[in-house]
Amino acid sequence: MKVENQIKSYLNNELTLWGLVEKLVEYEVIPNNTDTLNHSVKYIITNETDKGMIVTLLLWCMKDSPLKELNETSNSFINFLHTIREKDSSFYNQQIEWIYTDNHSCTFKKDNLLFIVNDANDIQRMQLPDEYCDKTVLCINCNEEHSVSYFIDVPDHTFYIIEVVDK
DSSP states (O other): OOHHHHHHHHHTTSSOHHHHHHHHHHHHTSTTOHHHHHHHGGGTTTOOSHHHHHHHHHHHHSTTOTTTTOOSOSOHHHHHHHHHSOTTSGGGGSOOEEEEEOSSEEEEEETTEEEEEEOSSSOEEEEOOGGGTTEEEEETTTTEEEEESSEEEEOTTEEEEEEEOOO
């Protein structure tokens, strides 16, 4: 099934987060996948729902993201992501380091950022990698600092983009 169909299925609650992640990971390693991924952007360009933002986040994090060259958009979330990393950043040349995945949540790292996605219908207590434990972290997308031990509670149908705060 094409990645576009997987995105549509996920947005229509016909596919789990894990099903979408599997397809995106598969496409990320295919040489010359740019056209296929660029076509998938049409499904999220005007979608700022919770699921739409999760798909956007995943596409943004992919190596050679189809979103890095997208300069003109009315999607405020895509514009926000562009404030985190410039299009010439080495961020776009790096692979995602997957830490944890299940049907409704995932945790991964890229660059110095930790991404925790909760697509479940309830708050999830997510375990943090060692380098984030017992630290103060900043949730970039919610602009909140959290003092964490080994876990962080992530509200339903949302995600955190986290970096360690130097203190």
